[in-house]
Amino acid sequence: MTSFATPPSPVDTAGADAALSEYCDLEKEVCRLRARQVRALERYSSCVGSRRSATAELALASSVTVRQAEKKLNLAEALVHRLPCTLAAMDRGELDELKASKVAEPTAALSDEQARRVDEIIVRRLAGKNSSTLRRAVNGVILTVDPDGYERRSILRRRARQIRLHHDDETISTLTAKLPVEQASAIYASVDRAARQLRRLPGEVRTTEQLRADVFAERLIAARGGAADIRADIHVYVDLCTLAGLNNDPAELAGYGPIPAWLARQIATEPSSTWSRLITDPDTGQLLSVGRRKYRPPAGLDDFIRVRDRECGSPGCHRPAQFTDLDHVRAWGAAKGETSADNMGGRCGFHHRVKDEPGWQHIPHRDGGYTVVTPTGRRYVHQPAPLHEPRTAA
Structure with a gap:
């Protein structure tokens, strides 16, 4: 049997050139808009007293993680106050937000004078550089401008390994x-x-x-030669029918999200795994009780809250609940907040501290959820997802 290769399609050079030119023109417009966003963020930051509070509210308002919000604020402040040449390049449409960050991040440890010196030098070297090449170029200039500081920071960075x-x-x-x-x-x-x-x-x-x-x-995990198994504390939520192989409904891994039934069964049948019985409300799928038949008995309320919440209670934060702090939604003591399931939730260290910032309110719900009110008056509802769909007969 004879086979023939498909001939290449004719190239529309003029059409390709026009489309690529339009793309590049639009990219310049995006860069200019990003520069406007940068200035707006810097003004917002200057109006908020607490940096932690500003970061938390920006994360909620723009639906990004806390880390992403912090990076956006850091970039805005650096560009406006320390890197005017780089910001001007964004205004001209020559530099996007990603490339601007490759100038801002390495220069964050420099003095204002040193940062501006790097800014003046590197802005003349932008042409033809992608983000990775630009970062290398910036580091090369930093080594020239601040060689002693570079050495000191290298030592500190090595201590911060993680x-x-x-x-x-x-x-x-x-x-x-x-x-x-x-x-x-x-x-x-x-x-x-x-x-x-x-x-x-x-x-x-x-x-x-x-x-x-x-x-x-x-x-x-288990090096050859007989090293002891490493036991990890992870929470997997799977219904009994799926565990028994009678259906293949998705399970949930705390901090990750849905996982397929086969993986849940594989984890559950590991020799080191332990099981707990969970009782849920058939109408809502919300947790009612954590069973005590377990290799290590649960600590009552502590276990209930961590199993119910699954993750940090702040909207958009996926820190697994077993690694969070248990916190009173309404403060214990003077505010008469009870130490109860209705008034307690798991929060990562950052969101635990944000809760106590001025202007933040947390209004608890009876099912473990609550409404977050930010200093600017925006409201966000956090509701733990049900462990299963409602099972009440029609």
């Missing part, structure tokens, strides 16, 4: 580690070497990328 967990879609998460460059390079080289050795074994069907990931996970 790992972070970010949940992605479809049962995958991203684990990142900030490490000294020589350690990170050595770890990657070691994992890569082991993966390539495994790849050469007869019958091995995993790709090199898959093998790198598997070697990395194996070394951290």
